[in-house]
Amino acid sequence: MSAAPFVSLEGLTRSFAGVRALDGVDVAFHAGEVHVLLGENGAGKSTLAAILAGVQQPDAGTVRIDGTLRSLSSPREAMARGIGVVFQHPRFVPSLSLADNVALGGGPWWRRPLPAEIARRMREAERRIGATAPLDPLAKAGSLSQGELQRAQIVRALMRDSRLLVLDEPTSMLTPEEAADLVALMRRLADDPDRPMAIVFVTHKLDEALDCGDRITVLRRGRKAGELRPGADMPREAARRALLAMMFSGAAALAPRPSTGVLPDAGREILRIEGLVAPPLDGIYLSVRAGEIVGVAGIDGNGQRELAEALAGQRAMVAGDIRLDGLPLGPLGVAARFRRGLRYASDDRLGEGAVGALPIALNLLLKRIGAAPFWRRGVARRVAMDAHARAMIAAFDIRAPGPHTLAAHLSGGNLQKVILARELETGARAIVFAKPTHGLDIVSAAACRERIRAAARSGLAVLLISTDLDEIVELADRVVVMSRGRIVARVAGGEGAREAVGRAISRGERRAEAQA
Amino acid sequence: MIVGPAAGHFLRVVAGPLLAALALTAIVLLLLGVDPAAYFRQVVQRGLLSPSGLQAAITRTAPLLFIAASLILAFRAGIWNLGGDGQYLLGAVVAAALAAPLAQALPLWLAWLACFAAAAAIGAAWSVLPAWLRAFRGVNEVVSSLMMSFLGLSLANVLIKFVFQDPGTTVPQTVTLPVADRLPRLLGGALPTGVLLGLLAVLMVHWVMTRTAFGTRLRIVGLNARAAAHAGLDVPGLTLAVFALSAGLAGLAGAVDVLGVQGNVRADWNPAYGLMVVPLVFLARFNGFGAIVFVFAFSVLSVGGESAARRLGVPNYVTLMIVAILLAGLAAGEVLDQRAARRRDAARAAGGEAAR
Numbered sequence: 001m002s003a004a005p006f007v008s009l010e011g012l013t014r015s016f017a018g019v020r021a022l023d024g025v026d027v028a029f030h031a032g033e034v035h036v037l038l039g040e041n042g043a044g045k046s047t048l049a050a051i052l053a054g055v056q057q058p059d060a061g062t063v064r065i066d067g068t069l070r071s072l073s074s075p076r077e078a079m080a081r082g083i084g085v086v087f088q089h090p091r092f093v094p095s096l097s098l099a100d101n102v103a104l105g106g107g108p109w110w111r112r113p114l115p116a117e118i119a120r121r122m123r124e125a126e127r128r129i130g131a132t133a134p135l136d137p138l139a140k141a142g143s144l145s146q147g148e149l150q151r152a153q154i155v156r157a158l159m160r161d162s163r164l165l166v167l168d169e170p171t172s173m174l175t176p177e178e179a180a181d182l183v184a185l186m187r188r189l190a191d192d193p194d195r196p197m198a199i200v201f202v203t204h205k206l207d208e209a210l211d212c213g214d215r216i217t218v219l220r221r222g223r224k225a226g227e228l229r230p231g232a233d234m235p236r237e238a239a240r241r242a243l244l245a246m247m248f249s250g251a252a253a254l255a256p257r258p259s260t261g262v263l264p265d266a267g268r269e270i271l272r273i274e275g276l277v278a279p280p281l282d283g284i285y286l287s288v289r290a291g292e293i294v295g296v297a298g299i300d301g302n303g304q305r306e307l308a309e310a311l312a313g314q315r316a317m318v319a320g321d322i323r324l325d326g327l328p329l330g331p332l333g334v335a336a337r338f339r340r341g342l343r344y345a346s347d348d349r350l351g352e353g354a355v356g357a358l359p360i361a362l363n364l365l366l367k368r369i370g371a372a373p374f375w376r377r378g379v380a381r382r383v384a385m386d387a388h389a390r391a392m393i394a395a396f397d398i399r400a401p402g403p404h405t406l407a408a409h410l411s412g413g414n415l416q417k418v419i420l421a422r423e424l425e426t427g428a429r430a431i432v433f434a435k436p437t438h439g440l441d442i443v444s445a446a447a448c449r450e451r452i453r454a455a456a457r458s459g460l461a462v463l464l465i466s467t468d469l470d471e472i473v474e475l476a477d478r479v480v481v482m483s484r485g486r487i488v489a490r491v492a493g494g495e496g497a498r499e500a501v502g503r504a505i506s507r508g509e510r511r512a513e514a515q516a
Numbered sequence: 517m518i519v520g521p522a523a524g525h526f527l528r529v530v531a532g533p534l535l536a537a538l539a540l541t542a543i544v545l546l547l548l549g550v551d552p553a554a555y556f557r558q559v560v561q562r563g564l565l566s567p568s569g570l571q572a573a574i575t576r577t578a579p580l581l582f583i584a585a586s587l588i589l590a591f592r593a594g595i596w597n598l599g600g601d602g603q604y605l606l607g608a609v610v611a612a613a614l615a616a617p618l619a620q621a622l623p624l625w626l627a628w629l630a631c632f633a634a635a636a637a638i639g640a641a642w643s644v645l646p647a648w649l650r651a652f653r654g655v656n657e658v659v660s661s662l663m664m665s666f667l668g669l670s671l672a673n674v675l676i677k678f679v680f681q682d683p684g685t686t687v688p689q690t691v692t693l694p695v696a697d698r699l700p701r702l703l704g705g706a707l708p709t710g711v712l713l714g715l716l717a718v719l720m721v722h723w724v725m726t727r728t729a730f731g732t733r734l735r736i737v738g739l740n741a742r743a744a745a746h747a748g749l750d751v752p753g754l755t756l757a758v759f760a761l762s763a764g765l766a767g768l769a770g771a772v773d774v775l776g777v778q779g780n781v782r783a784d785w786n787p788a789y790g791l792m793v794v795p796l797v798f799l800a801r802f803n804g805f806g807a808i809v810f811v812f813a814f815s816v817l818s819v820g821g822e823s824a825a826r827r828l829g830v831p832n833y834v835t836l837m838i839v840a841i842l843l844a845g846l847a848a849g850e851v852l853d854q855r856a857a858r859r860r861d862a863a864r865a866a867g868g869e870a871a872r
Contacts, residue, residue, distance in 0.1 A: 334748030
């Protein structure tokens, strides 16, 4: 390992709308080293990655590459300086072939290599990462899986002779086994005797960091909380404790606490789904009792969203039966189902869960427009609306100046509180939570989980869709695993649930690949 | 800091763009060889300060106000109904065709009412196709409503020349409504009924959009169609309703113009109010009160501009050019203001940091 770092950042600072996402961070990346940036949501990891990628510019601080002061003023410049980035959401043009995508942005069109040359260089790069199943250069980017798109991004970076590879939360879309493959790949690139690369691995998962980090930098609320080199002489538990202390500095009880796994026998069945077919859903059977939290696990995009939409009435059902309290919901629309007590807290909070340009007061009543006592003969009664909003703001601890604050001006956690307040209000019988803590900071996420528990305690039937295994294991009494629009496994909550669900997800993924 | 944030905001968003637009117009006028001071003096004199000019400017607002109401309703609901010209002219032709015979057969107020109803109905009918395509087939209404507008203009001319042609003249036009049978002027002639109705239409639309459940539903559809579907709103049904109401108001604009001012419709006449009012309601940010102000200002500008054009030999289009430059200037002002707000935020964050 060379002593001088390839890239070193000093005093890096970046603010968004008055919030310091990064605050005087010093960090150096060496060739031959896998350097983990570890931190909770909102710790500043992604901002740091975006600055390395040239997507964002720091307000203050310096970037040195090979000891020389540089400004990464654009993605193109970062690329030219030898920095390659694998984004969480691959930025490919879906309608173009992989070869075209890989060549995109690589230079002016007259200097672009021929397709055969691109394919040759892709194969060469794939040999470097030791890929067994080569990518098809002519396949449309839109037809590839998340894992393949990720590999294509790595290949693209290698083809441009990147010396530093940034991977932003690369495992979030992968099965546990694919994630292990990725870790091996990073190791291989860092240990390459001819061209040792510097790897920057951004993650919020502690165990992943311990599994592969030569050096771990912990970010916390935009500041560097500490750095650790977990060598062979350091026991894993000690390293783990040290990192936890840096991440949360004494915040208690952060390890996931498995739910008891005891089914509340007293609860009677509230929600019953039988043979639900609504493409891509292909025959879902599920029952949720009062007071029960049923977790729906699985890799994103295996029908979870469609299941929630079919339940809420946003998606037409081809066959099957959905019953709430024994009554069929079949032909009822979204509004009628809401009135019956079937609620859906969408994960796409500003995309569909709320209207950003409308105030909190109206967003709280979004699914009851025109209802008394907030409207009388179709005319709004603002006093009643504002009073309702103020009561909800107090009850759900929504941090906002008042009822007229626009939803778009709320933080993710507070917007989620608005949505939960709306969905849990009077008459709720069953509720679907879609990725409820996705993108929330740790405090908001904890508050949100507590709301979910409270909802179940109050006798609601709760369906919890999440891609966060820890969250599902922590909250759910039972877990079902979805793959390709079907439920492929049913696991009881409690001890051992995490491993069983993880295995089921990998199994489902392998089977899906075998079919494809 | 020389100016406070509020003053800076006003400077960037209102005063700056306004002055810049006037300055740019002055430069263009200079290039045309016209004295800008004389031009502006003439515009203000003839459009605002002279009694007859002011009267003309007020009278002209009537159809523009109806069009503004039509556009505000549609745009706030996220529907880009650009078929206003066709809907307007068909409404005008139908009202003109019915007005003269009905005025003889029915009490005058009933005849007017029937004309209004027919004009609104034909306007709404002319929007059924783009409305249906948008609601159930997802076809972008910008193109379809614009196309229907061209067809509507043609149909209006066909109707004038072959169906409603005044037999008493060889000029291709509809039968002229006698001045005695037209909409009366109120307040001793100062306020045409059409203007009062137009003001009512704009204020009504503003009230419906901001205060009623129906308007709130429309706004939700317009602001975030996915949220509307998520909230269980009948998006296709609301889309049809928006088109019908918006096009109906455009049809009413035509009726008001014919019954109040024109008296008949000549073939190949197309004032193109629809597209002219689009930038005005954008300037007003779809706010009814703002729209009233901008429509009046535009009327003054166009009445004065026409007079100045005659006097100084400037093309009529200069009026539209001022509006266009103003629109561009205000958009630029908005961007600058947002940048300034971002800078302030960053400075405040840094200041807060230093204080800690």
